[in-house]
Amino acid sequence: MSLSTVSMEEPSVHDQVYESLAEALIQGRFAPGKSVSLRTLAHQLGVSAMPVREAVRRLIAQKALELQPSNKRLRVPSLSENRLQQLMLARQWVEPELAYRAVAHITPDIIAQLKSDDAQLMAALAEGDVDGYMQANHAFHFHIYRLAEADLFLDMARSLWLQSGPFMRAVFGRLNAVQLPQDHHLELIAAFERGDAEAVRRHMSEDVHEGMELMMEALKSEAEVTLS
């Protein structure tokens, strides 16, 4: 471990490892099907195997990683069509609900934040920066969801993004910018400004639906996605 004994309120090493792995997964820095190992991760992060084991166990529980039943070896799950459909339906249920509940707690600060997120997203899209796009899109959505004061739903959404992350990257990495209509984000912001909760719910549903539909088409067209 690099820094050892600071004094108070530092998050545990296990949490740091978890956050770091979760971020990598959500941003799609791990390819579907890629195998990982505890000791390798531990060495890369500069910690012992112990906290990595716990973080990995947590990610397995969220189905963001999996233990192959034959090998007992660790890897990033690859998506089947069935699995992606479930992800799509679950996201389409929980995320509009979170957005709906967020309306009551919206503030001008948050609006400004969302506009900034969307600007970053558009910029990244314009220059083909997939990393930047993934990061900005995640920020936009979860800056909204965090307002809902529904920690259980928030956790469900987080788990669903962890599962879709590797695959989103794999799909969006090969799309050119024009195929991604971003109107929904602007419509969402406008609906938030009007305080129109029903419109927020509807636009969020459409936004999630379109994104997942794109992934579904990509999955169908190639039978299996395994890159890198």
Place this chain on the structure above:
Amino acid sequence: MSLSTVSMEEPSVHDQVYESLAEALIQGRFAPGKSVSLRTLAHQLGVSAMPVREAVRRLIAQKALELQPSNKRLRVPSLSENRLQQLMLARQWVEPELAYRAVAHITPDIIAQLKSDDAQLMAALAEGDVDGYMQANHAFHFHIYRLAEADLFLDMARSLWLQSGPFMRAVFGRLNAVQLPQDHHLELIAAFERGDAEAVRRHMSEDVHEGMELMMEALKSEAEVTLS
């Protein structure tokens, strides 16, 4: 560990510990708010602390246990009204969907199994056997859900039951039998026999709704549930 080196295909100690804790939680053998400790659990189960840590980490990820932020001490979460409402909505979304999908894979064997589960449930109810009721109700529902071939949804349902378990017990433990209308189970079985998927979805929704509504009323009436 009691039995050490059997030969092949035995589930890992970690899995055994997890299953054992999960079962206890679903059946409500842990009271909401109860604090538990790794070493105590490990000693009770006759294993070392290591596999317990991983099982507990997994349960924390499923929000079936929680780490108090102040103490960093382990306990069974107690339900707020907000939290219960989220549980209710999530269960009302995912469980009818699972039941709906199960219809396509129903067999006479399963029908017989469901009738047996329901009979056990009614018997337990008649003699005020809360343990038996909890167990039979869980069996009934998950014998259905397992058919859906939707492992992601199944996992979500499992997590939601883990979270509601301790509280269900706390509520049902003080109800007398007549307050629990069980018609829904019979209607469900009938709908399965007819292959009427829409009816299955509707009856499952009503069954979940009524159960959770009961819990909601109980929660509102006592402000806070902490027993044992």
Place this chain on the structure above:
DNA sequence: CTGTCAAAACTGTGATCACAAACTGTGACC
């Protein structure tokens, strides 16, 4: 160059130890 098989490296799993923070209970003092 190719196929085979044993040695070496790597994997997840479980146990054990060390440590600091938090809790427990007991006794002294005002």
Place this chain on the structure above:
DNA sequence: GGTCACAGTTTGTGATCACAGTTTTGACAG
């Protein structure tokens, strides 16, 4: 009698080791 301090215990956390599978490597024979 109530409050505070201090010692002893219990807690979660991280590191390290041992072990049994599995995979990879590498040398040697054909």
